[in-house]
Amino acid sequence: MRFHSRWQSSIFTTAICLICPVLIVASDEPSLSKEQMRQFLLTAKVVASRHTSEGITQPWRLTLSDDTLTHDAHFETVDEHRPSMQFAGGRTELNFVDSYKNDIAGYALADLLGLDNMVPMYVPRKWQGTSGALSWWVPVMMNEKQRAAKKVAVPDPDAWNNQMYKIRVFDELIYETDANLTNVLIGPDWKIWRIDFSRAFRQNKDLRNPKNLIRCDRNLFDKLKALNGNELAQKTKGYVDQSQVQAVMARRDKIVRYFQKLIADKGENEVLY
Secondary structure, X not given: OOOOOXXXXXXXXXXXXXXXXXXXXXXXXXXXXHHHHHHHHHHOEEEEEEEOOOOOOOOEEEEXXXXXXXXXXXXXXXXXXXXXXXXXXXXXXXXXXXXXXXXXXXXXXXXXXXXXXXXXXXXXXXXXXXXXXXXXXXOOOEEHHHHHHHOOOOOOHHHHHHHHHHHHHHXXXXXXXXXXXXXXXXXXXXXXXXXXXXXXXXXXXXXXXXXXXXXXXXXXXXXXXXXXXXXXXXXXXXXXXXXHHXXXXXXXXXXXXXXXXXXXXXXXXXXXX
């Protein structure tokens, strides 16, 4: 399994509390509309760059500036395609893909589902002659693997669980074969970010682990039911193909039916929130 803490931003201030030892990160994020952020990522000049130290692919951390705003971004260029891939645990995957294009498609799908506040924006960009996915660098305290290892208690369990329920639904929908806790980042005020979809959008039409589907946000459930395959294909054109879109829609159907059965068994208020 890859180690993906590659999105972690620098920790500016560390405070230790005897009751709840949490890393504190300063956050002074600019207030931009989605279109302003997109244009900044697409057009701002790269004024500094360095490789991140974690992760097999060692993606770049780029500093962008448009002479008014300066902000960091993450640049991923992996685009690996193999007829088959043998993993250390003995599992073999046919038609293996690990591609930055899936990151761009992942954000497009999140945007359609109203989850763009949990998935950082990814845009296509070329830098130094290489195409890749460029994404906004988010402020982070720690990732979920670190939080669990340190047994750091969340301050508001209900709010935390409501975020995680959304993440689990999204993970089942995109069929991420390398979903792991280092890809769940915890920002200031315990906001969750889900990153890195380079191994998502497999063509399997079954759900990976439907038992992860416990509850669902009402707005997300409505958007899942309303998701249109043609619109998804248009939004992800050039990044995933038609068979991958069809697989997403097949998994969508199964997710919706799964929750509908849960609602019938337990009652709507026990399933939707």
